Amino acid sequence: MPELNGTGRTVTVRVNGEPVTMPRGSMLVAALLNAGVECRVSVSGEPRTALCGMGICFECRANVDGVPQQRTCQIVCKDGMTVETQR
Amino acid sequence: MSHEFDIVVVGAGPAGLAAATAAAGMGRKVAVLDDNPHVGGQIWRAGAGKSAADRAREQAVAGLESSSAELFAGRQVVDASPGSLQAWVGAEQRLESFQFESLILATGARERFLPFPGWTLPGVFGAGGLQALVRGGYDVRGKRVVVSGTGPLLLAVAAHLKQDGAEIVAIAEQAPVSQLAGFGVTLLSRPGKILQGIRLRAELSGVPYRTGCWVVAAEGSGAVTGVRLTDGTQTWAERCDLLACGFHLVPNTELASLLGCRITETGVEVNAEQRTSVAGVYCAGEPTGVAGVDAATVQGRIAGLAAAGQSAAAASLYGKRDAEVKFGRAMSRAFALRAEVLKLAEPDTIVCRCEDVRFGDLEGNCVPRTGWTDAKLQTRCGMGPCQGRICGPALDALFGWRNASVRPPVFPIPIAALCSAPLYDSEVSIHEPQEISQ
Amino acid sequence: MEMFDAVILGAGIVGAACAYECAASGLRVAVVEPGVPAGGASAAGMGHLVVMDDSPAQLALTHYSRDRWRELQDSLPAAVEFEECGTLWVAADDEEMQEVFAKRKTYGQRGIETEVLDERGLREAEPYLREGLAGALRVPNDAVIYPPAAAGHFLASAQRMGAKLLYGKRAVSAGKGKVVLEDSTRLGARHIVIATGTDVSLCPWVTVNRRKGHLAITDRYPGVLRHQLVELGYLKSAHSLTEDSVAFNVQPRKTGQLLIGSSRQYGDLSAQAEPHMLRRMLDRAVEYMPALSHLSVIRVWTGFRAATPDKLPLIGPTADSSVLLAMGFEGLGITQAPGVARLVLHHITKAEIALDPQPFLPSRVGAPEAMYA
Numbered sequence: 001m002p003e004l005n006g007t008g009r010t011v012t013v014r015v016n017g018e019p020v021t022m023p024r025g026s027m028l029v030a031a032l033l034n035a036g037v038e039c040r041v042s043v044s045g046e047p048r049t050a051l052c053g054m055g056i057c058f059e060c061r062a063n064v065d066g067v068p069q070q071r072t073c074q075i076v077c078k079d080g081m082t083v084e085t086q087r
Numbered sequence: 088m089s090h091e092f093d094i095v096v097v098g099a100g101p102a103g104l105a106a107a108t109a110a111a112g113m114g115r116k117v118a119v120l121d122d123n124p125h126v127g128g129q130i131w132r133a134g135a136g137k138s139a140a141d142r143a144r145e146q147a148v149a150g151l152e153s154s155s156a157e158l159f160a161g162r163q164v165v166d167a168s169p170g171s172l173q174a175w176v177g178a179e180q181r182l183e184s185f186q187f188e189s190l191i192l193a194t195g196a197r198e199r200f201l202p203f204p205g206w207t208l209p210g211v212f213g214a215g216g217l218q219a220l221v222r223g224g225y226d227v228r229g230k231r232v233v234v235s236g237t238g239p240l241l242l243a244v245a246a247h248l249k250q251d252g253a254e255i256v257a258i259a260e261q262a263p264v265s266q267l268a269g270f271g272v273t274l275l276s277r278p279g280k281i282l283q284g285i286r287l288r289a290e291l292s293g294v295p296y297r298t299g300c301w302v303v304a305a306e307g308s309g310a311v312t313g314v315r316l317t318d319g320t321q322t323w324a325e326r327c328d329l330l331a332c333g334f335h336l337v338p339n340t341e342l343a344s345l346l347g348c349r350i351t352e353t354g355v356e357v358n359a360e361q362r363t364s365v366a367g368v369y370c371a372g373e374p375t376g377v378a379g380v381d382a383a384t385v386q387g388r389i390a391g392l393a394a395a396g397q398s399a400a401a402a403s404l405y406g407k408r409d410a411e412v413k414f415g416r417a418m419s420r421a422f423a424l425r426a427e428v429l430k431l432a433e434p435d436t437i438v439c440r441c442e443d444v445r446f447g448d449l450e451g452n453c454v455p456r457t458g459w460t461d462a463k464l465q466t467r468c469g470m471g472p473c474q475g476r477i478c479g480p481a482l483d484a485l486f487g488w489r490n491a492s493v494r495p496p497v498f499p500i501p502i503a504a505l506c507s508a509p510l511y512d513s514e515v516s517i518h519e520p521q522e523i524s525q
Numbered sequence: 526m527e528m529f530d531a532v533i534l535g536a537g538i539v540g541a542a543c544a545y546e547c548a549a550s551g552l553r554v555a556v557v558e559p560g561v562p563a564g565g566a567s568a569a570g571m572g573h574l575v576v577m578d579d580s581p582a583q584l585a586l587t588h589y590s591r592d593r594w595r596e597l598q599d600s601l602p603a604a605v606e607f608e609e610c611g612t613l614w615v616a617a618d619d620e621e622m623q624e625v626f627a628k629r630k631t632y633g634q635r636g637i638e639t640e641v642l643d644e645r646g647l648r649e650a651e652p653y654l655r656e657g658l659a660g661a662l663r664v665p666n667d668a669v670i671y672p673p674a675a676a677g678h679f680l681a682s683a684q685r686m687g688a689k690l691l692y693g694k695r696a697v698s699a700g701k702g703k704v705v706l707e708d709s710t711r712l713g714a715r716h717i718v719i720a721t722g723t724d725v726s727l728c729p730w731v732t733v734n735r736r737k738g739h740l741a742i743t744d745r746y747p748g749v750l751r752h753q754l755v756e757l758g759y760l761k762s763a764h765s766l767t768e769d770s771v772a773f774n775v776q777p778r779k780t781g782q783l784l785i786g787s788s789r790q791y792g793d794l795s796a797q798a799e800p801h802m803l804r805r806m807l808d809r810a811v812e813y814m815p816a817l818s819h820l821s822v823i824r825v826w827t828g829f830r831a832a833t834p835d836k837l838p839l840i841g842p843t844a845d846s847s848v849l850l851a852m853g854f855e856g857l858g859i860t861q862a863p864g865v866a867r868l869v870l871h872h873i874t875k876a877e878i879a880l881d882p883q884p885f886l887p888s889r890v891g892a893p894e895a896m897y898a
């Protein structure tokens with residue numbers, strides 16, 4: 001587990017309505033992974049989640065704060081942020 | 088919004104940081120752009136907390152911060168020509184343009200993925216990919232992980248994951264020990280790297296590291312529950328929660344292509360001063376040919392000095408650069424792909440993950456495909472949002488097809504960025520429906 | 526020298542459809558294509574199967590062809606993505622609403638099903654369109670396809686029926702029953718069908734103007750768009766022979782992606798996308814559908830339509846008794862391909878066809894090469 005930084009702060013985001021608490025500075029995709037929630041459904045109906053971890057595979061897309069198709073691996077968790085995944 | 092600089096550096100990884108610091112140190116007005124919110128590129132990825140101290144990274148970042156170079160994080164370059172580029176600022180939903188005299192491309196490399204049955208299952212990640220996700224806060228404590236594929240990255244990834252609390256079940260390196268032995272000899276000439284290797288091995292004591300061994304399939308329904316491994320003779324199963332699988336790196340040459348730079352089998356063609364075939368455009372680090380962090384750093388420094396007009400200072404680094412690049416190339420040869428890992432895909436194995444194009448579709452039925460363009464047109468392979476970044480290197484490895492043309496936008500961009508109209512406010516935004524009707 | 530009943534020059538959607546029809550009726554067919562099959566305008570366009578009434582002849586050909594596509598739909602592989610989503614011809618104001626009624630009447634005379642939507646009906650049909658649009662004409666049997674896969678299917682089917690596909694080969698001359706390729710191969714042909722799109726090198730007496738178009742495709746947003754939406758001003762845009770223009774034209778894809786067009790430009794332009802045209806086109810689209818501005822564009826590209834001076838294609842025999850043309854389809858090549866193929870077959874075998882070939886005959890051009898006995 002990555003060390004929490006000096007202040008030990010956490011943030012809480014909502015993944016499909018459920019609260020998930022993460023160390024401050026975490027990426028949103030990690031909240032999805034920790035919650036065991038897949039990010040999206042592929043064109044032929046397969047469940048998919050992050051692959052590349054660096055913003056190029058587009059598998060980690062989800063609806064963030066009402067905006068669809070956001071790459072969650074590029075978004076830093078903020079208190080109150082909401083993520084809805086394609087199911 | 089428009090900015091003017093003497094030099095713009097694209098990419099804030101080792102090469103980009105070195106280039107920007109060097110150029111700024113010579114009094115030039117320098118900007119560094121990066122897609123990520125944090126600097127460091129991929130190999131020095133920052134995250135929820137610091138991983139084990141990396142002196143080189145800290146030095147590089149400190150160097151940039153104490154220089155006059157301006158950092159623009161969260162900028163995705165979508166279009167470029169000599170003299171100007173357009174970047175999308177995601178967090179602020181707007182387009183930004185940069186004008187410059189010289190451009191230094193330090194766009195790094197990305198993992199190469201090869202398709203095999205089950206590779207699209209949740210729980211299968213890239214090797215560097217899983218490490219990046221863990222640094223970003225993914226909790227892998229107690230998880231059984233198989234690390235496979237090829238490249239020096241595998242050992243580093245396994246060591247870090249172990250430190251992060253994962254149970255490394257096995258490390259499967261597809262290169263045969265004989266191929267790696269050559270690399271071992273090269274290593275002997277670089278004690279610093281041996282020390283790094285020894286440290287990694289120590290951390291991984293007790294973890295089976297098998298060469299000449301590769302994953303043939305990931306298994307599970309809905310998520311990975313195990314893998315099947317082979318050494319070419321025997322095949323066996325291993326239970327696991329996660330599979331970290333990557334096949335070394337391929338250079339990110341899209342921007343260079345867009346600018347019209349000449350690109351060879353290895354990467355972007357550069358001369359001794361790291362100049363590309365296009366006037367005013369330099370390239371440093373992995374895009375010129377995957378050779379590792381030390382090669383990238385010195386190449387970046389040379390590019391920064393050369394762009395700042397300091398030819399003599401740049402030339403004094405040629406020797407070190409050439410040695411590092413030579414080492415790096417030897418490393419790539421050591422981890423060359425064996426034929427078997429190019430034949431893992433079955434007809435229903437997905438190759439293009441964006442469009443769910445399967446291996447059987449790509450082979451064509453009675454009419455064989457004539458090349459990348461034909462395959463792409465007939466199957467829509469490579470037409471998704473990743474723009475062929477994931478499937479492209481696989482198609483190159485499997486079929487010898489190379490995608491030559493790159494068009495803007497080189498990265499997906501909101502329509503608003505291409506319009507005159509200002510972005511409308513949230514009352515007319517799209518709400519993704521919960522169910523997909525029809 | 527190998528002998529064929531029909532040598533088709535060009536493996537775009539039209540050449541492919543011709544190959545299919547000819548092979549299906551028992552003719553010995555060869556297809557010659559220098560580049561990638563369906564790699565020209567067939568790859569660049571929208572794949573909208575639409576009945577269009579710019580002229581009675583165009584209405585007849587598009588109607589006939591669209592219905593032929595509908596007949597074929599069950600035999601088309603999934604990759605063709607045939608979807609009968611229908612078209613909405615959108616009227617911005619009362620003046621355009623008059624055009625809706627006129628169009629309904631014209632279509633009705635040919636038995637083409639339509640429905641008039643008022644302002645409220647339009648909002649219900651397409652909630653993401655802006656408020657204040659007067660209404661629309663809904664044409665429920667219009668459809669969309671993915672053209673390269675359709676061309677690929679026609680070509681593969683033709684091959685299964687004995688056709689010979691010669692890819693990567695360029696014809697350097699075609700006439701008097703003979704086609705000569707760049708590598709000096711000669712093919713004997715009772716009939717030669719020239720279906721080479723904007724390339725008139727084999728029939729230089731034909732006037733075809735390139736009309737550049739831009740397109741963009743978005744990421745997946747299921748549920749945003751149900752029909753292909755076209756503004757009534759599209760007809761003015763397509764009609765104009767001289768001005769650069771844009772028109773609102775968006776298409777839903779099964780994946781939920783939106784295909785956005787359309788633009789038309791004249792002159793000898795490069796294939797590069799032009800930011801100012803793209804901006805005009807997207808501005809127009811956002812004007813009709815404000816929510817579009819938030820959507821992510823993943824690719825932008827251009828293509829060249831082949832336009833004739835009188836806006837009708839050239840389909841039929843020429844002064845050379847072995848040469849037939851199938852050229853000049855502007856933005857309707859995909860729609861019209863099956864109808865064109867039937868016309869070509871009619872000219873070759875005198876097979877009956879429920880479509881008047883007269884308006885499309887090359888002889889109307891007046892050039893001596895066009896006049897057939």
